[in-house]
Amino acid sequence: MRYEGVLTKMQTEAGSPIQYYLVFNDNFIHMNQLLGQEIELSFRGFECLNCAKKKKIWRMGFCYDCFYSIPGAGDWIMRPELSTAHLGIADRDLDYETRVQVQPHVVYLACSSDMKVGVTRKTQVPTRWIDQGASFAIPLVEVPNRYLAGITEVALKNHYSDKINWKKMLCNEVTEFDLIAMRNIAKDLLPDDVSQYFETTVEQLYKMEYPVLEYPKKIKSLNLATTPNYSGRLVGIKGQYLIFEDGTVLNVRSYEGFVMELNV
Template identity: 60%
Template sequence: MQYEGVLRKMQTEIGQPIQYYMVFENDFLNVNQILNKEISINFIKYQCLNCGLDKPIYRQGFCKSCFFDIPSAGDWIMRPELSTAHLDKEDRDLAYEKKVQLQPHIVYLANSSNVKVGVTRKSQVPTRWIDQGAHEAIEILEVPNRYLAGITEVALKNHVGDKTNWRTMLKNEIVDENLVDWRTKLKQYIPEEALPYFIDANTETHLDFPVLRYPKKVKSLNLSKTPSYTGTLIGIKGQYLLFSDDTVFNVRSNEGLYISMRINS
């Protein structure tokens, strides 16, 4: 069985365990169903997720010219505190920015390699936690726009992490934390204008990833440098495929690469 198309981040569905899907233009694959099977991945060409041209991918699946032009790659995506749509100020496309920024956002704590603070649109819960490989997460605030979420994240990351150690996450070297206690402890650092949106009463969400065995060491596969790879799939966590030889493949960081993938056994 063979699949071909441009890589995009895997779609997910909450479950016990989480279900993963690779979606191509004319086909899709439930990745859980090929656990313990040998698969071959071959890089064919680049295909920018915006213009569709065969140009080297710069960041987020876009070629360099698209990355610095399109509204969906503005600086406020990675740094939500830079959002300005609530002030009616345009960055690249005000209509797009209002659509994305002026909707409910969640400030959360997640535990993937350590406890970290993060921001996501409410519509992306729990997808964002799954993509980060978090085995537990909890909401702290629900705010009406991205700016309030961003300034809260900036304030809290002085007292808790804001990055995931992806190697630790993939090796599953994790410690369970009481995120309710963390949330209570961090409340005092929330900016005054965001404090009315604090969520007092909710519980942790626990996530179960489809992994047969975690790698002891991790070797990252970069298809631009190693255009062909064959290995036995033993797990999926975050946006990573885990293989029996300790190779790991980050599907999201390879968005915009056009590949073929064959299921060998």
């Protein structure tokens, strides 16, 4: 069976295991059903996720011009402490930024490889943790806007990493921590403006189970720019990665805006 479309990050559905879907304009693929099967991937071109022009993708699925102009690619996306919409100050588009920034955000602790701290909108729980390949996660504080979440993350980065060792994550080399105990320790590290939100945040430990038949011992990342055609047996999906039997992995999120053909 042949599918073709523009890659966007896989849609997920919480479950045991998590369910994954590749969604194109006119169809979708339930990726869990492809586990154990040989699939062929072919790179066919580019299509910007914003303007839909056939222009080379720069970052985040956008062409160069869109990346540096649209509000959804502002610096505050990666650095939430730069958010200013709660003050009525625009970066690129105040209406858009107010909708996204001025809503409940969660600062969390998670284990994908080692323990990390991160930020997500409340509406993205647990999707954000699934996308990062976290095995366990726990909310630390829920705050009313992105700025407060950002300054909390900055304060905690002095004590915890905000990065994921993606190779360890994909090999399932996960260091387990008592996240409930670590949450209580982190309470004393919160900024003064945020500490009031600790007691009102529900202490709930999340556990994620991924559809993986076998984890690789060593991995090699598939680069579609240099290897536009690849075929292999799909043995797992974790985070936003497809894992193949020969140890090749494809980070779907890294290739948003790439037009792909998939044959099963």
